[in-house]
Amino acid sequence: MAGAAAGGYGKMLRTQHAARLLMGTLVGRLPNATAALAIVLFVRAEGGSYTLAGALSAVYGVANAVGQPLLGRAVDLHGQPKVMLPSAVLAALGMTLFTVVGLHPLPLSYLAMIVAGVFTPPLEGGLRALWPSVLKSEDDLHAAYSLDAIAQELIYVVGPLIVTRLVAYWSEAGALFVLNVLGVLGALAVVTSPPSRQWRSAAREAHWLGALRSRGLLVLLGAFFFIGSALGSIAVAAVAYGDGHGGGNVASYLLSALGVGALIGGSVYGARQWSGTPEQRLRLLVAGLALGYVPLVLVPGPVTMTILATVAGVFLAPSLACAFVVVDRHAPRGTVTEAFSWLVTSFGVGAAIGTAFVGPAVQYGGARAGFWVAVGGGAAALLVLVGARRHMAHPEAHSEVVARSENDRNGAVEPGFTAGHQA
16 A cells, blocks of 8 residues: 555656655745744854743744735735745845844844744745646645645654754854755745746635635634644754753754654555545544653653654644645635635744743743643644534535535545545
């Protein structure tokens, strides 16, 4: 089964432009994916406290969350190249300003974080908008959904290692600078591709709430807010743990281990078929995710802790892959792209809040207290999905044409699932 999945991934990636778009998106997202760790390390190197590091990271995260739906709507109106490349450059300039200013004057540091966050290009949502025009067969779309979820975690494996290597060979400021140059190059690779230049958004149904008028989608966004808060808190808690167990390299190992676990879980999840609805499945996956965070509060030695971090990441990519399908099923007509942007936003806001909240917890309670914040985030996400499950029981009603072209792109179903299981 796994071999068949790997063959499907290979066939999909051999499709013209597919590998370029996927790799360009991954490289372009490196600044955002590594920001939590890179900002904390830079602030600590400048003599700032964990609380200040958490606050600056939170400002960056909130600004990013605000910018994603705004830039996503601008992409819908003006196309990808006119929005994504300029925003990538502005985001890089904001982070460069931060490295030059440091922590003095502090208001300028916060302004730099706002600029860097707001103008982070919506590459993640843009890639999902491009897949239907690049991948024409249903099997390739299945593989793309699954590989997309796995790829989200790849940068969490590679990113922390890149950060710590750059810090070791250069400096914390140098790491931020290089990562943002790579981000611009990644965005450039995407927007200069023919699919990106030719892509145009579908017509939208006018409504002031847009995608947010779906109760099912609101439940999903609430759950992923808390999942984001858990991951945001783990990034800071890992740095605190590393400080007591050998330094920054240990923190990067823990964060990379989370990504490795997610890669394993996503590969297994996409390699087989499952029964039941995506909404039911998502509750089980998030339950596994929440339980996986609990052993982290034991804070054992680095080797054992790395193993526990790997286990803690196993359910993350499957939860994301399932959530992509749930978004499709619950987004109102003509709002699928906006709905994906809101998913990114809720996740980002949650990560920012978690990062800010965990700073004082780590400052006064150490790494163990930081990991307890992550446990709380996972438990809250599960409670949202279980407590509001009736709102997710009935996906948005669409005509057959709309359902196939918008909410089930090109008739695709969830990766690793048979069509018979889709409502």
